[in-house]
Amino acid sequence: MKAALYQGNRTFTVTDVAPVPPGPGEVRLDVAYVGICGTDVHIFHGAMDARVKPPQIIGHEMSGTVAEVGPGVTGLAVGDSVVVRPLDNRAETAADRGHSHICRGLKFIGIDSPGAYQRSWTVPAFTVHKAPAGVDLKLAALAEPLAVACHDVRLGEVKPGELAVVIGGGPIGMLVALVARAAGARVILSEVNESRLAFARELGFEAVNPAKVDLPALCRERSSDSGADIVFEVSGAKAAAATMTDLLAIRGRIVLVAIYPKPVELNLFQFFWKELKLIGARVYEPEDYTKAVELIAGGSFPIDRLITRVEPLDRIQGAFENLDATPDAMKILIDCRA
């Protein structure tokens, strides 16, 4: 069975490995499509070698079907269309207070343990979410990043008619914008890359370059002079952190989606003055997966527009190299059945 092994130093090798028979509580999946995540690119660049320990199979944004069911697994049958929520919380303790998805002992499947860039993947059954029969598995491969967006919008408590600003128009920012719009928000997307701006406009968003447009003024203009209700900070840019507070109305909220490895300056005076809220958001909870699968299966959510290209597993090396050369791409899928 074909599998792509990340070898370190920007190198994948596609080799033959034996499928792993499912143990008690596990299922073996036939992998259909796996999306290339920003984290995968980060791994490819060697930035996470200490954690990943090459050679390792990585990848976690997947869709597929159940191939084999291990002892004790209920609710799943061979042939079911599924997606995987790649969070292994088995090291959770009482000190985590039930917040399983961000428990201190969390292992991320596909980073801390073998991932999905292979024909057959064996995972704990509790990570598997069923998708409706007949779902387009290409679209279902986007369930993982879409669940991130569903989590962000849910934690932000977006209400119909609210003005939302999404800072950063990469795949996650674009998905947050789509989910916020589906929740009834009016969305402005802020992005400096012109081709991403053009893409956001194709999706029907008001999309602006904050280096060229007075974004705080635009927010007031779109809100009868109040300012935005909610900002999703997805860019990770220092300048975004420094200025996001200027966009908001009194009692506005910021959902912090981006990862800032180092401390950055924030305008705490604005938090006090306008009674703003900052809400950290990380990965997803089971209900976010349920919502993501619903949106995908519903058919009216334009998730298909985010798929830039599909490449066969044999060409994974080229797909990663290509992504470095064309950073404007949205989602590249690896077809593990091809």
Place this chain on the structure above:
Amino acid sequence: MKAALYQGNRTFTVTDVAPVPPGPGEVRLDVAYVGICGTDVHIFHGAMDARVKPPQIIGHEMSGTVAEVGPGVTGLAVGDSVVVRPLDNRAETAADRGHSHICRGLKFIGIDSPGAYQRSWTVPAFTVHKAPAGVDLKLAALAEPLAVACHDVRLGEVKPGELAVVIGGGPIGMLVALVARAAGARVILSEVNESRLAFARELGFEAVNPAKVDLPALCRERSSDSGADIVFEVSGAKAAAATMTDLLAIRGRIVLVAIYPKPVELNLFQFFWKELKLIGARVYEPEDYTKAVELIAGGSFPIDRLITRVEPLDRIQGAFENLDATPDAMKILIDCRA
């Protein structure tokens, strides 16, 4: 009638002025006690002369009785014991969305208009809260800072049994600690000044110097290894902003009470990683005043312990100078009837 005029340059003069007859919708109050607020000290130091425009009567933490009721005022009668919520929101607009207490056109009475360091004070009736007959007016003078604390604890949604850390043991920090404890929280007070620490311990709090004690470890120890549920940042210290995220459990909250005039560094990674929340809090809403008056009138709340000294209006100059020399003092009251 005696009044203290702030003249600029660390100088008050006590002179005779005519009482202001109440116009429509106004009441004239006989002022009993006025607490010296940190903002008053700031004004005394000349830091707010552009806003205050000396000579001006300042002061806003007051208690008193109704002396005269203007035309059209209902619900208030001569002799009623009262406190004033010194927020004039008459310039509020629809863009403020009903958040009257922090509306953009807010005028703070006692800063932006004449204040309470005088025998007789005329204010809009909508700022007046009645206290029960027979309330100790010395204690009632603390309603304003206590309402700040009630607002902070309410916005923080403190629940019984939670572990709360209050950073900063000045008058507001101490009141936040008391209100959080009254709401059922277990409170740790963090403060570097040893005499404030000793005072906090007298009030029954676990009080520690974060320069000497490993505060994150203490929080874990007091919470079965989870960390604190909520932090009240009242110190305004850069070091507090930089490290407050280390104290918290997964999904912990920070209520930002302190004023940071300049941007400061925050550990946004922790906000993401633990899904923390930062909640800005400013002044108070009417319900916070209701709560503060209830606590004071209830009799079991140890607000009396915070009154360091009472000085007659004639000695206001010395009282302010003395406060500069003894920064450990909690609350100094000016007796405007003496």
